[in-house]
Amino acid sequence: EPRERKREVAKMKKKIAMVLAFAMTANVTAVNVFAEEEAADGYYFEWAGEQWGLSSEEIEKVKEMDLSFAIETPTESEFGYGQMRGFEDACKALGIKVAGEASCELDPATQQANMENFISMGVDGIVCQPQDADTAASRFDSVVDAGIKLAFTGSKPKDYEAGKQYVTMVTDEFAEEGVLAADYLAESIGGEGEILAITISSVNEVSNTRDGAFVDAVKEKYPDIELVEEGGIESASDAGSVASGLLARYPEADGMFVTFSTPALEVLDIVKSLGMKDFKIVTIDLDTVCCLDMINEGNIAGIVCDSAYYYAAAAVVGLAKDFLGQDVPDELSGPGKQVTVDNMREMWQWSFGTDVPESLDEALKAVGK
Numbered sequence: 001e002p003r004e005r006k007r008e009v010a011k012m013k014k015k016i017a018m019v020l021a022f023a024m025t026a027n028v029t030a031v032n033v034f035a036e037e038e039a040a041d042g043y044y045f046e047w048a049g050e051q052w053g054l055s056s057e058e059i060e061k062v063k064e065m066d067l068s069f070a071i072e073t074p075t076e077s078e079f080g081y082g083q084m085r086g087f088e089d090a091c092k093a094l095g096i097k098v099a100g101e102a103s104c105e106l107d108p109a110t111q112q113a114n115m116e117n118f119i120s121m122g123v124d125g126i127v128c129q130p131q132d133a134d135t136a137a138s139r140f141d142s143v144v145d146a147g148i149k150l151a152f153t154g155s156k157p158k159d160y161e162a163g164k165q166y167v168t169m170v171t172d173e174f175a176e177e178g179v180l181a182a183d184y185l186a187e188s189i190g191g192e193g194e195i196l197a198i199t200i201s202s203v204n205e206v207s208n209t210r211d212g213a214f215v216d217a218v219k220e221k222y223p224d225i226e227l228v229e230e231g232g233i234e235s236a237s238d239a240g241s242v243a244s245g246l247l248a249r250y251p252e253a254d255g256m257f258v259t260f261s262t263p264a265l266e267v268l269d270i271v272k273s274l275g276m277k278d279f280k281i282v283t284i285d286l287d288t289v290c291c292l293d294m295i296n297e298g299n300i301a302g303i304v305c306d307s308a309y310y311y312a313a314a315a316v317v318g319l320a321k322d323f324l325g326q327d328v329p330d331e332l333s334g335p336g337k338q339v340t341v342d343n344m345r346e347m348w349q350w351s352f353g354t355d356v357p358e359s360l361d362e363a364l365k366a367v368g369k
Contacts (some may be wrong), residue, residue, distance in 0.1 A: 003213050010274060014114065015191075015229060015357075022168065023107065023300075026045075028100060030044075035102060041055065041056045041331075042054050042056045042057075042058065042059060043090070043093040043094060043317075044064055044268075045310060045313065045314075047170075047310055047313075047314045047332060047334050048314070048329070048332040048333055048334060049240075050334065051088065051365070052314055052317055052332070053148075054317065054320060054321070055215045057093060057207060057318075058324060059093070060093055060095075061324060062092075062094050062095055062096065062320050062323065063321060064326065065124075066097075066126075067095075067096045067097065067124045067125065067234070067320075067323060068096065068097040068098075068099040068121075068122075068123050068124055069083060069087075069091055069096050069097070069098065069099060069123060069124060069125040069126065069127065069316065069319065070098075070099045070100035070101065070102075070118045070121065070123045070125075070129030071083065071087045071098075071100075071102075071115045071124050071125075071126070071128065071237055072101075072102045072103065072115075072118075072126070072127075072128035073101075073102075073103045073104075073127075073128075073129075074103070074104060074105075074106055074129045074131070074154075074206075074264055075104075075105055075106060075236070075295035076105065077102055077261070077262050077285075077287070078207055078261075078285075078286060078288060079261070079285050079286070079287075079308045080103050080258075080308070081130075081352070082308030082309045082312075082351055082352035082353060082354075083308045083309070083311055084101055084312070085129075085154070085309055085312075085352060085354060086307075086309035086310055086311065086313040086314075086316075086353050087101075087127060087312035087313065087355045088310035089259065089309075089313065089353065090312065090313035090316035090317060091316055094117075094317070094319065094320050096125075096316065098120050099118075099123045100118055100123065102114040102117070102118075102123055102127075105235065105237075106131055106200075106202070106204065106235060106236075107131065108113045108131045108132050108135065108139065109134070111131050111139055111197040113199050114128075114250040115128075115139055115140065115142065115143050117212055118144070118145050118148070119142060119143060119148065124148065124149065124323075125148060125149040125150070125316075125319040125323075125346075126143060126148055126149075126150055126151070127151050127152075127153065127312055127315040127316065127319070128150075128152065128153065129152065129153045129154045130152060130154060130155050130156060130157050130248045131204065132150065132202060132203045132204070133155050133156065133157055133158050133203055133204075134158050134203050135158075135203075136155075136158065136160075137156035137157040137159060137160060137165075140157055140165070140166075142158070143163045143168055144166075148264075149166075149167050149319050149322055149323070150165065150166040150167060151166065151167050151168050151169070151170065151316070151319045152166055152168075152169045152170070152315075153169070153170050153171070153312065153315060154169075154171055154172075154174075154203030154205060154206035154311075155169070155204070155262070156171075156352065157205055159337040161206050162328075162330035163260065163329070163330070165173050167318055167319055167322045167328055168315070168318040168319075168322075168328045168329060168330060168331065168332055169330065169331050169358075170311050170312075170314045170315045170318065170332045170333075170334070171206075171208060171330070171331055171332070171333050171334075172180070172206075172306040172311075172333060172334050172335065172336050173194030173333060173335060173336055174205075174209035174210045174213065174263075174336075175209055175212075175341070176212035176213070176335070176336055177210050177213070177284055177304050177306065177326050177336035178209070178210040178211065178212065178213025178214035178215075178216075178217060179213050179214070179217040180208070180304045180336060180337075180338050181214050181257055181282050181283070181284055181304045182213075182214045182215070182217035182218050182221065182257070182340075183221075183300070183348040184223070184301065184303075184304065184338060185218075185256075185257055185280065185281045185282040185301065186218070186222045186225055187253050187300065187302075188301035188302060188332065189225070189254040189255045189257060189280055191222065191224055191225070192222075192224035192225060192227050193224075193225060193226075193254035193255070193355040194225075194228045194250060194252065194253045194254055194351070195218070195225060195226070195228070195253060195254060195255045195256060195257065196227070196228060196229055196230070196231070196246045196247075196250060196255070196256040196257075197211070197214065197215065197225055197227060197229075197230045197231070197256065197257040197258075197260060198230075198231050198232075198239055198242055198243060198246070198256065198263060198267065199211035199214075199215075199230055199231070199232055199233070199257075199259050200232070200233060200234075200259050201232025201233060201234060202234050203270060207259050207260065210259070210284060213225060213231065214257050221276055224250050225230050227285050228250050228333055229246055229247050229249065229250065232324055233244070233259070233263060236260075236262040236263040236265075236266065238263070239258065239263030239264070239266035240266035240267070240269065240270055241256050241269050243256070243266065243267040243270045243271070244270050246286070247270065247271070247276070247280050252328050253279070254278075254279070254280065255279060255280035255281065255282070255301070256271075256280075256281050256282075257281075257282050257283070258281060258282075258283040259283070259284065260283060260284050261284065261285040261286065261287035261290050261303070262285075262287070263299070264281060264283035264287070264290055264291055265287065265290065267281060268281060268289070268290070268293060268298075268299055268300065271299050272299065275297075276299070279299055280299065280301040280302075280316070281301060282298065282300075283300070283301040283302075283303075283304075284303070284304045284305070284306075284336075285304075285305055285306075285308075286301070286303060286305045286347065286348060286352065286360060287303075288357055288360060289354075289362055290303060291303070291339075291344060291363075292341075292359060292360065292363055294341060294344075294364045295344070295360070295364060295369075296363065296368060302338065302339070303334065303338075304336055304337070304338055304339065305337060305339050305347055305350075305351045306334065306335070306336045306337075306351065307334055307351050308351055308352060309350070309351060309353030309354075310334060310350075310351050311334070311354045312332050313353075314332050314334070315332075318332065341364070341367065341369055342369060343353045343369070344356065344360070344364060345364065345369070348360070
């Protein structure tokens with residue numbers, strides 16, 4: 001396993017830091033996601049209950065600084081790509097160079113290598129999600145010492161303070177997402193029966209909070225549903241074997257919560273291989289395969305999503321405001337939402353900043369959506 005880990009780190013080092021150049025547009029149009037009224041000239045979208053962004057005049061000041069930012073996503077997935085897209089679009093709108101992009105696959109060692117690489121690039125700001133918050137400071141102290149501004153997504157290193165070691169943390173109502181997932185799974189199995197759960201066993205504030213809220217909601221809100229066993233995973237690739245073990249012990253279970261969509265794909269393969277057509281799976285974060293299965297009334301009964309796209313965009317704006325000397329909230333919190341076949345197009349756009357892929361478009365049209 002150590003050799004495999006070294007190979008993974010080496011692979012990530014090769015993939016990290018694709019330097020991108022963007023032509024900056026002279027006139028930046030307003031981005032106004034939810035509000036019906038036109039926003040002021042500049043770059044704006046709704047986040048944390050307000051129009052969040054910069055005016056055209058502020059953007060010109062940012063451009064004069066010739067800043068460069070980098071991003072590390074927690075996984076190389078559609079969620080990760082959505083974050084990168086939001087990061088890239090926000091940087092382009094604000095006249096900031098994208099110096100590097102990487103993923104850490106929830107691995108602290110890979111994150112360490114990525115941060116060292118970003119430092120060597122001399123970037124001005126980094127957007128990322130700390131892995132294992134209890135030990136994360138050891139990976140970010142050198143970033144802080146280098147004078148690089150940090151905007152975290154989802155969690156922060158233990159003992160770090162906003163305004164000191166980092167600028168802001170962009171987050172969701174993670175507990176709410178766990179409750180939404182519990183409601184979804186309960187509805188899908190008719191409010192009674194036995195269920196299973198696959199959760200993250202390592203220290204990951206985002207997943208730990210969502211997972212814990214799911215478990216608590218089932219116990220508190222649904223007395224006729226029994227969570228018979230909870231299986232922990234360290235990484236998404238563990239989910240298949242964990243699911244196999246759980247289903248071997250509880251073949252009559254009615255459904256399962258899976259911590260996020262990447263391991264849910266592993267679980268989906270196992271469930272289908274066992275011919276469990278009525279078994280229901282609920283997960284968090286959009287994914288093409290999960291959505292296709294949901295459209296086709298397969299095992300995926302529900303998905304809860306947040307906005308990967310605006311997560312990253314909000315972080316870029318926060319960093320830019322800090323460079324302008326403006327006050328930035330310690331935390332910028334956005335909502336989570338339930339995805340249905342009826343609202344899937346809208347949720348995909350909101351979450352990833354782009355239209356649904358062709359495969360989903362065709363599948364949705366086939367069912368009249």
